Amino acid sequence: MTVAVILALYGISAAALLPKLLARAAWADRAPRLAIAMWQAASASVVASALLSAFAAAVPASVVGHGLAGLFEACAMLLNDGATLSTTSTRVSVAVSGLLLARLTYAGAAVLLGTRRERRRHANALALLGRHDRDLDAVVVDYDERLAYCLPGRNGHAVITTGALRSLAPEQVAAVLAHEQAHLRGHHHLVLAAADTLTRAFPGVPLFARARTEIARLVELLADDVAARRHPRVHIAAALVRLATGEAPAFALGAGGATALARVRRMLGPHAPLDRWERLAGMLSVTLLLAGPTALALVPGVSAFLAHHCHEFLSL
Template sequence: MTAAVILVVYAVVAVVSLPRLLKRGEWAERAPRLAISVWLAACVSVIASVPLSALAAVIPADVIGHGLAEFFEVCAAMLSVEADLGFSGAGVALSGAALVVARVAYCGAAVLVRARRERRRHADMLTILGRHDGELGATVLDHDEAAAYCLPGRGGRTVITTAALRSLADEEVAAVLAHEQAHLRGRHHLVLTVTEAFARAFPRLPLFTRAKGEVARLIELLADDIAARRHRRIHIASALVRLATGRAPAFALGAGGETALTRVRRMLNPAAPLGRRERLAGLAAVVLLLAGPVTVAVEPGLRSFLAHHCHSISIF
């Protein structure tokens, strides 16, 4: 029961406090990939704590030490009593945990289905109105607004408008298309789907709301960094300035947008990357967030298991 209480308290505190902790300093801008991992781990950690707390509350730790056979016998007996007496605390706990998991799964499926439907419609439109440019490796769309974006999914493609081609130099076009190709190769749309599903499932909880916006921002920074490996930062920055007002479809990933001007400053004045110790600390935070709730949940049973078998061995 103690483990269940710890997990519940952790989930409640983490939902409020983790967004504040993760937003401190400028470390995320210096290592966007690591920052994305930390935000995702934080969300998964809180979600996992709910079903784990229910299991820790329902399953007695002492029966685990006597082996799987007795463990399953006790579980069957508990279920039989629950069926005879109706819902008790254990039934409520398990039902609540199942609802949380089902809510996240439903919202994730809804986001995926809606995005796939919208992308399919847009892909059909591009087939009719766009033309593939083999030299650019992108679809050119006749439009009077300068924009560049990618359409993720199966057969994903990069798109650039004729207005963008007229306003950008060749080096800038290559840089911005590299940015969009980084989104496609990294399957960044799937990461955004996860955070959107969490935010949609629990819209008023600070951690999931903040994670959605932060991960979307960090993914753009990550794509900028990948493009900067092959193209000069000045070309990426100048392209972002020209595309800052360009609007991409809501279900696509665009090079411009609200964060463009902030990213321009980052491209022109890059901060030093994280040191080895800082990166190790970030990786340790990811491991702690993911493994911590599991460790708390299984520790009583593991301790009981070891105590029982060590006692059995000492007798012989």
């Protein structure tokens, strides 16, 4: 029960404090991929601590320590034997873990099905209003507003308006479309869908709300960096200036938008990338966030396992 309480307290504290700590990380803009992993690991850590807290409260450490067979037997007893569920704490623990999983499953399905429906509707409209340009490898829409975005999915593609084509030089068009292709190849819509799932399932949790905002910003920085591998940064910056006022559909990923001007400054004045030790420290932090709750939950079971088998060894 002590481990269950510690995990619950950790989850509550992390959900409230980690957003402030991670938001202060000045290195995030220098390594957006690592920063995305950090926010994802922090969110997963809070969810895991909640689930493992309920598990630790429901299943005695001695059961875990006596092996998987005993654990499966105990789970069967929890489901079938009313006497096993005689304590209020066990009933509550099983109910809480079930509700958490059900809430996550429902929210995830709602997010994925909702965005898929909107994207399919938009794709049907593009099939009528747009034309595929083989040279650009993008769908061109006759529209005066300057827009460039990608429509993710199984048959995802980049979209650009004639207004954007008229205002951008050819090298700028190539740079901004490389940005959109980076979104498609990186499956960034799935990264955002995972963040959306947590905010929808648990709307009052500060960590999940801040993670959604930061991840949406960081995937744009990451796409900029991928595009900058093949195109001069000044071309990306110039394209962002001209597309800054354009707003892509909510279910798409666009090159412009509210973060465009900040990204222009980043493109024109890039900071040095993280060195090897800084990256190693970041990866270690991600590993600790992911493995910490699980390791803590396993401590009583491992202790019981060692005590049980050491006793058997000494009795021989």
